[in-house]
Amino acid sequence: MVVLANPPVVDQIPLLRSPGPGDYFAGVPAVDLSAPGAARAVVDACERFGFFKVVNHGVPAATMDRAEAEAVRFFAQPQADKDRAGPAYPLGYGSKRIGLNGDMGWLEYLLLAVDSGSLSDASAVPSCAAFRAALNEYIAAVRKVAARVLEAMAEGLGIAPASALSAMVTAEGSDQVFRVNHYPPCPALQGLGCSATGFGEHTDPQLISVLRSNGTSGLQIALPDGGQWVSVPSDRNAFFVNVGDSLQVLTNGRFRSVKHRVVANSLKSRVSFIYFAGPPLAQRIAPLPQLLGEGEQSLYKEFTWGEYKKAAYKSRLGDNRLAQFEK
Numbered sequence: 001m002v003v004l005a006n007p008p009v010v011d012q013i014p015l016l017r018s019p020g021p022g023d024y025f026a027g028v029p030a031v032d033l034s035a036p037g038a039a040r041a042v043v044d045a046c047e048r049f050g051f052f053k054v055v056n057h058g059v060p061a062a063t064m065d066r067a068e069a070e071a072v073r074f075f076a077q078p079q080a081d082k083d084r085a086g087p088a089y090p091l092g093y094g095s096k097r098i099g100l101n102g103d104m105g106w107l108e109y110l111l112l113a114v115d116s117g118s119l120s121d122a123s124a125v126p127s128c129a130a131f132r133a134a135l136n137e138y139i140a141a142v143r144k145v146a147a148r149v150l151e152a153m154a155e156g157l158g159i160a161p162a163s164a165l166s167a168m169v170t171a172e173g174s175d176q177v178f179r180v181n182h183y184p185p186c187p188a189l190q191g192l193g194c195s196a197t198g199f200g201e202h203t204d205p206q207l208i209s210v211l212r213s214n215g216t217s218g219l220q221i222a223l224p225d226g227g228q229w230v231s232v233p234s235d236r237n238a239f240f241v242n243v244g245d246s247l248q249v250l251t252n253g254r255f256r257s258v259k260h261r262v263v264a265n266s267l268k269s270r271v272s273f274i275y276f277a278g279p280p281l282a283q284r285i286a287p288l289p290q291l292l293g294e295g296e297q298s299l300y301k302e303f304t305w306g307e308y309k310k311a312a313y314k315s316r317l318g319d320n321r322l323a324q325f326e327k
Contacts, residue, residue, distance in 0.1 A: 013096070013104045016263050018195045019220070025230035030238075032056045033148055042149060043156030046251075050243035050258035051221050054149065054210075057239055059141040064236070067138040068214055070131040071271050075108060075182040085110065085125045090313065092125050098199065103317045106196035106264040107183045114176035114275075117143050139178055139275065142239070143170075146210050146277045149241055157251070159290050165250070168279035169207060175278035175305060177206075183218060183262060183270040190266040198262035198270070202317040204244040205308060206278040211240045213272035222259040229261070245322050246278070246308065249300045252287035257322075281306035301325050 029045035029052040031038055045052035075082070079095075088094030088111050095108040113120040117140040119132060126132055150166035159165070168174065183198040198218055213219070217234040232240065248257045262270070279285075286302040303325055315321050 013106050014197045014200065015189070015194045016197055018189075018193055018266070019217075019231045019263060023220075023229075023231045024217075024233050025221070025223075026233075028053050028232055030055055031152075033058070033145075033152070039152040039156035041156075042152045046153065046243050046247075046255040049221070049224065050248075050256045051260070052241055053235065054145065054239040054241055055237075057145050057148075059138075059145060059239075061237065063137050063141050064212060066134045067273065068271055070128070070134040071180050071182065071273070072269075074110075074126060074128065074131055074180075075271070082108070085127070091123060098317065099313070101314070101316050103200055104197075105199045105262075106186055107181050107198050107262075109182065110180040112178045112180070114139055114143075114178050119178070135178070135180075138273065142210050142212070142273075142275045143176070143277075145239060146208060146275060149208065149210070150277070153247075153255075157254075157291060159288060164288070165207065165247075168283055169277040171280060173280040173282075175206075175281055175309065177276040177278070179274040179276070181262075181270075181272045181274070183216075183264045183272075185267050185269055186264050187266055195266060196264040198264040200317045201259055201261040203257040203259050203321070204242050204276060205246060205312040205321060206244040206276045207247045207250070208244055208277050209242045210275045210277070211242065211272055212236070212238070213270060216265055216268040216270035218262045218265055218270045219272075220261050220263060224256060227259070231263075244276075246285050246305065248322070249285050249325070250288055251291055252296070253299050254291065278309070279305045281309070297327075299327060301327060 031041045031052050032055050034056040082093055086093035091111050093110055096104055098105050113123055118136040147166040151162050154162050154165050186196045215234050215236045219232040220229045222229055243255045243257050245257045247255050283305045287298045312321050
């Protein structure tokens with residue numbers, strides 16, 4: 001972490017070395033969901049990195065562009081208008097403060113609950129009908145992508161039925177969350193060799209998360225061997241999939257949840273959408289018997305998604321949440 005003298009514009013937000021051209025990772029696996037070998041490619045990417053890019057996903061560009069345009073319009077509002085959609089405890093509008101345990105980032109965001117394939121009726125945010133309609137169209141589409149990805153995982157792992165994983169996140173009562181992040185430019189740091197932390201390093205607790213952003217880079221992942229941080233080249237036409245902690249447990253560590261973070265850009269705004277696919281609160285999370293070899297023992301204590309979610313909300317972003325559930 002870099003420390004500067006008197007950086008009032010980023011008070012309490014950690015600073016990181018600005019990514020250079022050599023930090024971009026050309027080895028991000030790209031999976032064509034329409035290709036015959038998609039299932040094997042998904043499993044290979046999850047085993048190697050816990051992260052991959054999805055192309056030929058079938059979501060219309062217009063659906064993605066509409067949601068992005070409405071998000072940009074929302075975040076361009078006067079601060080007082082945005083504040084009426086918050087504070088985020090945990091749902092709603094938030095700015096800089098991430099969660100309730102002291103984590104800070106150079107961003108503003110909306111954290112929204114999802115029922116089935118649309119925003120929860122219990123949430124009045126966002127109140128703009130056009131924004132809400134655009135998000136519902138996007139969520140319905142990306143939820144189908146998540147289900148297809150999980151079905152490809154099951155096929156590639158040899159799990160029967162093919163819906164064994166996807167059913168957990170499409171079942172009645174599945175716990176889905178949707179996040180819209182806006183990372184404003186941070187011009188005060190331009191030329192200083194460092195950048196504000198947009199979103200601190202963490203893993204996602206759910207099964208998977210599906211991300212899409214505009215053309216501004218900033219996402220970084222930690223490589224499994226040595227934890228080197230590398231920048232992910234942006235691709236506004238693709239989705240990026242993170243393996244989450246729960247999927248790591250279900251595969252008994254065969255898939256690893258990927259540690260990732262966002263570095264804010266000094267000149268360009270970044271807007272991203274993340275769909276978090278979680279199971280019902282009562283779902284038991286333990287290694288799937290079909291994936292345990294003869295004599296192989298579970299690496300984890302069994303828990304429910306509700307128990308793990310509660311533990312996650314009590315933790316800091318960078319905490320190893322799974323540690324207390326390891327045997």
